[in-house]
Amino acid sequence: MRRGVIALDRIVGIVVSLALIAAGAIALSWWHEGARHQLTLPDRTDATWWPWATGGAGVLAVLLGLWWLTAHLPRRVNGRFNLSGDHQDGRLFADAHAAVAAAATDLSSLPEIRDASGRVVADRGELVADLQCTLEPGAELEKVHAAVTKAATDLHAVLGLPRLRHRVRLRVARNDRTTAPPRVI
Known part of the structure; x- marks a missing residue:
């Protein structure tokens, strides 16, 4: 919405x-x-x-x-989740917000993606890793698709949450930053 x-x-x-x-x-x-x-x-x-x-x-x-x-109260998602496994010294936690932010930072390092951000939200009873990417107008969609698929796969592997879903929103920037004329001050 x-x-x-x-x-x-x-x-x-x-x-x-x-x-x-x-x-x-x-x-x-x-x-x-x-x-x-x-x-x-x-x-x-x-x-x-x-x-x-x-x-x-x-x-x-x-x-x-x-x-x-x-x-109708907004739902906040706690970004810390217990990891499974035996650990004798204590419990292990995963910070989903940090993992999604790292995935967004990794995506924004590509030349096709101008900017990326991410967060973990509760949407219709599901836990969703929501990534938002702004693409350059001349971006090759095959490369973007491969990078986004890899980022989502890595995110699922890192967090290890079976109920985690992901959503990637792609937007195209209005002007190409790489071919924009230089500004004269």
């Missing part, structure tokens, strides 16, 4: 969850007879089941609003 869509989703999520929490709080205050005497409503509000129905609806709305808020 694009950042604008994610931001809109979070804003709508916060507004909806706050509205649900407010509706639940109003229903709960109704249940405690705080607002019943201030409004004139049909005779159904005098029924014995009405306070229980509004109280239950209020609790349900508050719980739904809280669930909505927690479901």
